Amino acid sequence: MRRGIRRQLVASLTIAWINGVLVLRRAPLWVASYLLMPLALLFFFRIHGNVAMMKMALIGGIIMVATSNGISILGDAAWFRIYVKYQDLLVATPIRPVSYVMGLSLSMFVFASPGLALFVALASLAGLMTLEFALALAACTIAVWISSSMIGFAISTLFKTLRHVWPMASILSMVLSLLPPIYYPATVFPQGLQWVGALVPTGAAAMILHHVAGIVKIEAMALAASVASLMAYATTLPLLSSLKARWREA
């Protein structure tokens, strides 16, 4: 029997395998479903916009893929807890809540990976991939994935029935991907107020990437706020989600 951290790590990876790799292999249509919107936006930006707008749509596509897949943990976690009682099954095992949440979150990343690969390839073709941009992109994508999946998990714990779960995942995904300055420049905000875009992790990531790619010149304060906001979300939300996992009810 494995014990300690190794057991928890294997547990997380096993959940990612069954809920990510195997599901992706057996139900690949999901990939098309989440790629449709960012590819459609890219198409319209390419047809009706300039090169800068197309680059913005490529960055937006990466953020949208990471966000929509991260948020979709909401449906899986609620399904596991409410319908198939998989969470109940696992509570009566040595797996820790943090390992369970991490496993589900990793499975979301597995799902996002074909879409991310496609957009990264398109971004390379568009000449976006400098070393500096690639590093910023990797850090921002990981932070957005962690933040959105943790938000999704925390919200899933609030539902007692599945009826409202699926629309909530779509709403959250759209709100986080389209309202913040992802598909538009943060410069539309009044001067001195660009930091407003950094209030949500997706907006913060987009502002950093727009700036690094040289598409939009972000104010120094707004840029610092974006970095701080993204780091804060990526580190505190996992803790919050683990606490919200409700391993035992009162």
Place this chain on the structure above:
Amino acid sequence: MSAVVSKGVWKKYKNGVVALKGVSFSVEKGGLVALLGRNGAGKTTWVRIASTQLLPTQGTVEVLGLDVVADPWSVREVIAMVPQEGLPLDILTPFEYVYSYLLIRGYGRSEAKKLAREYLALLELVPYAKRTIGELSGGLKRRVLVAAVLASRAEVLFLDEPTIGLDPLARRSVWRALKEAKRAGGTTLLTTHYMDEAESLADEVVIVHEGRVLFSGTVEEGRRAVGREFKVEVYGDLEVEGYEGLRLKGVTVFYVDEGEVDEVLRRAVAKGYESVVKPTSLEDLFIKLTGERIEEGD
């Protein structure tokens, strides 16, 4: 030595419902105990407390000497549980489901594979091992879940209605697996409202009704507690002088000894009622204790 000890367990939910009212009983190590009761009796609430999923309002449950409230992580090392109405993940094959569950519990890959194969065979699931669970019938799905939990070889197993919805053959397949787990030395506590299941499997039964334990003892002690050897079920509303009949939804039940059977039967036939004579069973103990049949609550 007791593997599970429940002492004065109360559970009052936030909505004011009192599901358990001082539940006390114990399960011997290596024993198989059936928690019998209607839906809503409090069985699932008790199992959820004992398997560290729910906090009791009052009282204690110990599993192998470990307090489920104070030391849940030690308890989780030694238990496994089939949740009520639980379903295996439909996109996986039965093998993947059992194997992944064992990996999550901490088994190494080769041991997990070996156990998964062994328990799928025990539950007669080998012909379906490579189909996705979504393609299987409800009964087969339930057996996959039971196979995973039994394959864990946890020292104490909690099975909440493991055979609900299964056809008689599938139920017997689960029974065989539970008997096998018992032979291997495991302690099992299962909830059920199937009397035949309790009589066939359990060393002891605990009858729970409206949050209270009404009886705790062996199956034989339960039968003896009925007080009579036979029952005559008369399909109609019959009164027989000198005998007390119990009316249960169109059937009048008379509890009698061997010498009294003929008398009650003669009266029933004289009035044109169909009637059946049966030896008394645990169901009659339930009726005697609650005034109701166990399955009317469904």
